[in-house]
Amino acid sequence: MIVIVIAFIEVPFTLVKKIEKLKFMALIGVIGITAFIITFVFYYIITVTDNNTVTHEMDLFPSDWFSAAAAIPNILMALSYQMNFFPIFKGMKNTNDHKMKMASLAGVSICAFSYLLVGILGYSLIGSKVQGNFLLSVDYATSNKVIYYFINAGFLVSVFVAFPIMFFGCRNNFIALIKLVMTKPVVVG
Numbered sequence: 001m002i003v004i005v006i007a008f009i010e011v012p013f014t015l016v017k018k019i020e021k022l023k024f025m026a027l028i029g030v031i032g033i034t035a036f037i038i039t040f041v042f043y044y045i046i047t048v049t050d051n052n053t054v055t056h057e058m059d060l061f062p063s064d065w066f067s068a069a070a071a072i073p074n075i076l077m078a079l080s081y082q083m084n085f086f087p088i089f090k091g092m093k094n095t096n097d098h099k100m101k102m103a104s105l106a107g108v109s110i111c112a113f114s115y116l117l118v119g120i121l122g123y124s125l126i127g128s129k130v131q132g133n134f135l136l137s138v139d140y141a142t143s144n145k146v147i148y149y150f151i152n153a154g155f156l157v158s159v160f161v162a163f164p165i166m167f168f169g170c171r172n173n174f175i176a177l178i179k180l181v182m183t184k185p186v187v188v189g
Contacts (some may be wrong), residue, residue, distance in 0.1 A: 032157030039150040
């Protein structure tokens with residue numbers, strides 16, 4: 001039932017013709033992931049100080065390569081925004097190559113910092129028992145309930161608003177293929 005409700009909310013956003021109309025969704029996504037990161041840093045600090053736990057030492061290589069590969073889909077999904085590069089470029093005001101280069105550099109740098117911060121703190125806190133879905137590694141029973149819900153809500157919001165943006169390029173390619181098939185006769189033989 002919840003999936004149907006989410007689908008009804010998201011479908012109108014996937015039908016917009018210009019990516020500039022999704023700016024507010026991008027802003028909400030950035031706010032959501034920022035809330036996730038800040039809350040997780042607080043979670044890390046509180047957990048380490050409350051439990052007086054020594055953080056886990058990081059291994060240079062994973063002991064179980066198969067389990068480590070579980071992170072690959074997350075990394076690939078995070079890098080799939082490149083298909084929206086040109087629609088975003090066209091949607092910027094007074095754009096030029098330097099401005100787009102700086103926007104891309106800032107975006108990649110902030111993302112790399114965020115991934116490294118959460119990844120290092122998460123591994124330091126949880127160790128090699130970290131799961132492919134990192135949120136499952138945050139224990140509800142032993143954590144502060146408000147922080148637990150903020151971590152999950154921040155991530156949920158960022159993922160929810162990211163889908164229409166992420167699949168904008170995919171949808172445009174699909175529409176172009178449909179138009180191509182509809183305008184040109186298919187010759188079989």
